[in-house]
Amino acid sequence: MITTTDLLALLPLIVLSAVAVIVMLAIAVHRNHRLAFLLTVAGILISLITVPLVSDLVPRLITPLVLVDRYALVFTVMAYAAGLVAAVLCWEYFRVREGHQEEVYLLILTALLGAGVLAAAHHFASFFLGLEILSVSLFALIAYPLREIRALEAGIKYLVLSGVASAFLLFGMALVYAETGTMEFAVLGGRPGTFPSVIGTILILVAVGFKLSLVPFHLWTADVYQGAPAPITALLATVSKGSVFILLLRYGLESGVFRVPVVSVLLALIAVVSMLVGNFLALRQNNVKRILAYSSIGHMGYLLVAPVAANVVGGNLAAEALLVYLAAYFAMTLAAFGVVTVMSPADREAEELDDYTGLFWTRPWLATVFSVALLSLAGIPLTAGFIGKFYLFAAGSQGALWMLLGALIIGSGLGLYYYIRIVFQMAQAPAALQARPEARPVGAHLVLAILLLLIFGLGVYPAPFIDLLHPEINVPKQSAAQQ
Amino acid sequence: MYILSQILWTPVVGALAILALPAQQIRSIRATAITSSVVVLMLTVWLLFHFDTSSSAIQFPESLPWNAELGSYYALGVDGFSLPMVVLSALLCLVAMLASESVNTRVKGYHFWLLALEFGMIGVFLAQDWALFYVFWELTLIPLFFLIDQWGGKRKHTASLNFVLYTMGGSVFMLVSLLMIFTASSEHSTTMESMLATARSLPREQQIWIFLGFLIGFGVKMPVFPIHGWLPLAHVEAPSPVSILLSGALLKMGAYGLLKATGMLPEAASALQSVLAGIALVSIVYGALLAWRQTDLKAMIAYSSISHMGVVLLGIAALNEAGLLGAVLQMTAHGLIAGALFLLIGLLYERTHTREISDYSSLVQVTPRFAFFTTLALLASMGLPGSAGFVAELHAIIGGFQSFGWVMVFASLGVLIGASYAIRTAARLFTGPMRPEMQNVRDLHSHELIAAGTLAVGIMALGLVPGPIVELMNASVNELSMIFSHKNF
Numbered sequence: 001m002i003t004t005t006d007l008l009a010l011l012p013l014i015v016l017s018a019v020a021v022i023v024m025l026a027i028a029v030h031r032n033h034r035l036a037f038l039l040t041v042a043g044i045l046i047s048l049i050t051v052p053l054v055s056d057l058v059p060r061l062i063t064p065l066v067l068v069d070r071y072a073l074v075f076t077v078m079a080y081a082a083g084l085v086a087a088v089l090c091w092e093y094f095r096v097r098e099g100h101q102e103e104v105y106l107l108i109l110t111a112l113l114g115a116g117v118l119a120a121a122h123h124f125a126s127f128f129l130g131l132e133i134l135s136v137s138l139f140a141l142i143a144y145p146l147r148e149i150r151a152l153e154a155g156i157k158y159l160v161l162s163g164v165a166s167a168f169l170l171f172g173m174a175l176v177y178a179e180t181g182t183m184e185f186a187v188l189g190g191r192p193g194t195f196p197s198v199i200g201t202i203l204i205l206v207a208v209g210f211k212l213s214l215v216p217f218h219l220w221t222a223d224v225y226q227g228a229p230a231p232i233t234a235l236l237a238t239v240s241k242g243s244v245f246i247l248l249l250r251y252g253l254e255s256g257v258f259r260v261p262v263v264s265v266l267l268a269l270i271a272v273v274s275m276l277v278g279n280f281l282a283l284r285q286n287n288v289k290r291i292l293a294y295s296s297i298g299h300m301g302y303l304l305v306a307p308v309a310a311n312v313v314g315g316n317l318a319a320e321a322l323l324v325y326l327a328a329y330f331a332m333t334l335a336a337f338g339v340v341t342v343m344s345p346a347d348r349e350a351e352e353l354d355d356y357t358g359l360f361w362t363r364p365w366l367a368t369v370f371s372v373a374l375l376s377l378a379g380i381p382l383t384a385g386f387i388g389k390f391y392l393f394a395a396g397s398q399g400a401l402w403m404l405l406g407a408l409i410i411g412s413g414l415g416l417y418y419y420i421r422i423v424f425q426m427a428q429a430p431a432a433l434q435a436r437p438e439a440r441p442v443g444a445h446l447v448l449a450i451l452l453l454l455i456f457g458l459g460v461y462p463a464p465f466i467d468l469l470h471p472e473i474n475v476p477k478q479s480a481a482q483q
Numbered sequence: 484m485y486i487l488s489q490i491l492w493t494p495v496v497g498a499l500a501i502l503a504l505p506a507q508q509i510r511s512i513r514a515t516a517i518t519s520s521v522v523v524l525m526l527t528v529w530l531l532f533h534f535d536t537s538s539s540a541i542q543f544p545e546s547l548p549w550n551a552e553l554g555s556y557y558a559l560g561v562d563g564f565s566l567p568m569v570v571l572s573a574l575l576c577l578v579a580m581l582a583s584e585s586v587n588t589r590v591k592g593y594h595f596w597l598l599a600l601e602f603g604m605i606g607v608f609l610a611q612d613w614a615l616f617y618v619f620w621e622l623t624l625i626p627l628f629f630l631i632d633q634w635g636g637k638r639k640h641t642a643s644l645n646f647v648l649y650t651m652g653g654s655v656f657m658l659v660s661l662l663m664i665f666t667a668s669s670e671h672s673t674t675m676e677s678m679l680a681t682a683r684s685l686p687r688e689q690q691i692w693i694f695l696g697f698l699i700g701f702g703v704k705m706p707v708f709p710i711h712g713w714l715p716l717a718h719v720e721a722p723s724p725v726s727i728l729l730s731g732a733l734l735k736m737g738a739y740g741l742l743k744a745t746g747m748l749p750e751a752a753s754a755l756q757s758v759l760a761g762i763a764l765v766s767i768v769y770g771a772l773l774a775w776r777q778t779d780l781k782a783m784i785a786y787s788s789i790s791h792m793g794v795v796l797l798g799i800a801a802l803n804e805a806g807l808l809g810a811v812l813q814m815t816a817h818g819l820i821a822g823a824l825f826l827l828i829g830l831l832y833e834r835t836h837t838r839e840i841s842d843y844s845s846l847v848q849v850t851p852r853f854a855f856f857t858t859l860a861l862l863a864s865m866g867l868p869g870s871a872g873f874v875a876e877l878h879a880i881i882g883g884f885q886s887f888g889w890v891m892v893f894a895s896l897g898v899l900i901g902a903s904y905a906i907r908t909a910a911r912l913f914t915g916p917m918r919p920e921m922q923n924v925r926d927l928h929s930h931e932l933i934a935a936g937t938l939a940v941g942i943m944a945l946g947l948v949p950g951p952i953v954e955l956m957n958a959s960v961n962e963l964s965m966i967f968s969h970k971n972f
Contacts, residue, residue, distance in 0.1 A: 380651075381618045390553070390662070397666045409655055416651050424644060427632055463551050 006062040011050040012076050013116045019043025020109040027102045037091045040105035044084045051077050064184050067122035070472040071319055075119040075246045078330055082238045083112040085334045085447050089231035089341045092441040096346040111137035115243035124173045124183035135162050142228040154227025161220045169207035175200025188255035201257050211244040212300045215274040225293035230349055234337035237296055238330045249307050249322055253315045268308050271404055274301030275411035282418045289351045291418055298411050305392045309399035319471035321391040328384035335373035335451040339366050342444045358430025367426045369448045376455050378419040379412050384458035487543050487559040487609050490526045493519050498598035506591040516594040517580045524573040534566055539958035554672035555614035563959030564742055568608045568735055571818045575731040576601040579724035581934040582826050585833045600626035607736050613661050614673040635720040642720035649703050649713035657700025660693040682747040694751035697744035704737030705792045708766040718785035723829020730788050731822035735814045738795045749966045759800035760887055766793030767897035775904045780838045784824045790897055791817045798879035804964040806882020809875055811956045816871035823860040823938040834924045840908055844915025850926040854912045856935045863942045865905035866898055871945035
């Protein structure tokens with residue numbers, strides 16, 4: 001039975017769903033880009049405000065499907081904030097382009113809804129539902145510029161591969177269910193699986209690996225990142241990957257999957273390979289979006305250190321490391337794609353390295369933001385990326401995962417090279433000073449300024465942020481008993 | 484009072500003031516930059532007089548919690564190792580500012596970055612917390628990257644990229660070592676004091692791994708033999724005021740860090756003693772040989788830096804009082820000498836647009852002051868008795884002899900080669916036919932003379948009356964060498 005308190009605890013999701021409906025109706029009644037945008041921003045802000053209201057009610061299990069706890073709420077805030085940034089970037093991006101642009105906001109809202117469900121998922125059903133709400137929204141978002149062949153290609157690519165991944169996921173879930181008779185994560189933990197359910201688990205992880213673009217399921221990443229509109233790529237890189245990671249850790253901790261030797265070895269291997277392959281592939285790129293795509297593969301590999309270490313260091317530290325890194329990754333990725341968005345003229349995207357030559361002279365503010373975001377991605381001290389890496393490193397070294405940490409170090413070293421290459425390109429004196437572009441997207445600059453402050457804030461004085469990010473994840477008791 | 488914070492933040496205030504000035508007001512930008520570095524220098528000199536030389540403890544300590552979660556502090560302090568380096572950095576920064584007259588493109592940005600560099604450099608030497616140290620260490624890269632990349636010579640892009648990648652690659656290893664100590668510590672604090680206690684209690688094998696990480700991290704900066712690739716290019720391509728800082732003060736950061744690491748991991752240091760000595764000897768001889776082969780004066784000085792920093796490493800490797808004292812003295816001496824040489828060469832290049840040694844024949848007739856100062860610095864660099872180089876190298880080699888015996892022959896070989904190229908260059912300045920194109924070279928004047936003169940006085944003072952500076956360092960050197968003489972790690 002669902003009580004009023006349960007409904008209250010679900011408020012962030014309910015409000016967001018309501019906003020999605022309102023935006024849809026508003027578009028049906030009066031098609032207006034500004035109206036849709038403002039409604040969306042207001043709606044996301046209201047949903048964000050509900051989060052502190054419900055934070056006293058958690059942790060709360062609402063039906064077996066959804067567990068609203070601090071861990072889920074913290075990520076929900078991050079995802080909604082990222083959605084807000086993406087919406088503002090979309091406004092700047094689509095405003096100067098042709099076609100009907102209003103539905104973008106609707107799709108962003110539904111994608112956020114999917115992410116919110118994933119963060120709170122506690123059951124295979126909600127896992128699958130959340131993932132599909134998120135993915136279906138993303139298909140449409142990626143292929144949103146209907147006249148652009150590359151966007152369409154990217155959309156189809158993502159659709160097909162995502163469909164295959166969903167099939168794997170369903171089959172894996174079916175295998176696990178067939179043997180254990182339950183779809184609840186927590187109950188699964190009490191029933192150690194045998195052969196078929198391990199296969200099922202691995203199939204589930206394949207699907208998750210696809211969503212996270214981990215090697216060897218990374219083949220779609222660069223093309224989709226490149227083809228999708230820049231603000232959508234930002235959303236894809238942050239909200240979509242982040243929510244799946246949040247789910248992976250919860251699923252792994254509660255169901256005890258990480259303790260299965262085969263699985264933990266596989267995860268560690270995938271992590272190492274992702275870090276190395278992602279960073280190596282990024283070295284040879286000349287397209288900023290592709291560089292960021294390959295580097296994101298590496299970053300997902302770094303993030304896997306947290307789940308792999310969770311066995312030894314415990315769920316709380318792992319979850320904290322994950323959230324801190326994700327927060328940093330969100331801020332820096334959004335800032336980087338934000339710059340790409342603002343840089344893009346109306347007829348194309350500024351994605352070639354050459355587009356950034358001499359940016360320090362022509363548009364110093366954007367160049368500064370981009371450099372900070374890139375240096376943070378590289379993990380330079382005083383930026384958020386460093387604190388994130390530090391947490392992963394601390395978790396990894398407590399878990400004695402030396403091979404993973406070795407790969408992390410090598411990956412970071414390689415990363416420096418291609419990130420600094422972009423900074424370097426921006427620092428070069430331009431051949432001829434171009435006329436200053438007349439467009440002055442105020443909203444996007446404001447967002448970039450906030451992101452810049454966040455990157456520095458988390459890097460220079462992280463204590464208050466980390467207090468906010470403290471996860472308080474529910475770690476099942478039996479995990480201790482079984483060890 | 485917070486004297487150290489005042490020293491540290493004055494360049495930042497200066498840099499911000501410069502940012503606020505309009506870019507056309509070149510004179511006031513220069514004046515602001517020079518004023519703030521004069522203030523820093525005066526504050527450090529004040530520090531010099533109020534420093535208690537009998538104590539090896541950290542003095543003028545300041546500490547504020549910075550990040551409670553990591554246990555890091557904004558902790559500053561000086562001891563006998565860091566104080567000379569702080570004064571040296573402040574002095575060389577002023578010299579570099581004075582020598583920056585010729586920079587006339589984007590003056591505002593140039594002085595801003597120069598002050599930012601001073602902030603980072605002084606921060607490294609003042610930090611008493613490893614997290615803070617690391618932050619300042621990395622912070623020096625950003626100004627340097629821009630200074631070399633924007634105001635450098637022909638191959639500035641390659642040089643700046645090489646420099647940043649080398650140093651960052653090295654500092655990753657340093658970071659890993661620091662994190663290994665941090666995770667082993669029970670206090671979970673990054674203060675140098677607490678990390679030192681933790682590191683000394685680690686098992687021997689782990690200490691060795693950690694020390695190797697430090698060796699790579701600090702060795703890149705010093706630089707030592709196999710990882711010195713960035714140095715010649717960066718020094719030659721950097722604008723000459725930046726070369727002064729690069730060679731005079733920034734290389735010392737590596738040596739300073741290595742000294743700290745030696746104190747933290749005494750067991751590893753004595754286990755790796757022979758490795759360190761081997762690297763040092765190779766660096767000395769190899770650097771000297773390379774320098775000998777150069778015809779470009781700036782490249783010659785750059786390579787000779789490898790050789791001279793090898794002497795520092797040799798002193799550290801000796802792990803005894805004489806050696807350590809020699810290392811610290813050599814850090815100061817080389818800072819002054821290399822600073823003076825890069826200053827003079829930079830000024831000479833501005834006037835003649837050549838750095839080929841063979842182009843400089845009989846310079847003494849046109850520009851006697853140039854010839855005098857250059858010769859003085861060259862002789863000091865080869866270790867002529869009565870100059871700073873002599874005192875320092877003597878101590879280091881005596882220390883090495885006590886620890887390693889006859890192998891020190893190789894160090895003498897390096898010194899010999901050093902002498903040969905120094906004398907060859909000096910000879911060029913005095914002999915040969917007068918070149919017609921050198922007829923109109925201006926001699927040193929006004930503030931250039933002050934800058935060169937200050938460094939020359941420093942070099943001679945250190946050589947003739949080494950007493951005061953030895954006294955300054957003695958307590959700290961003693962404390963460090965005691966650990967090794969009693970083997971009570």
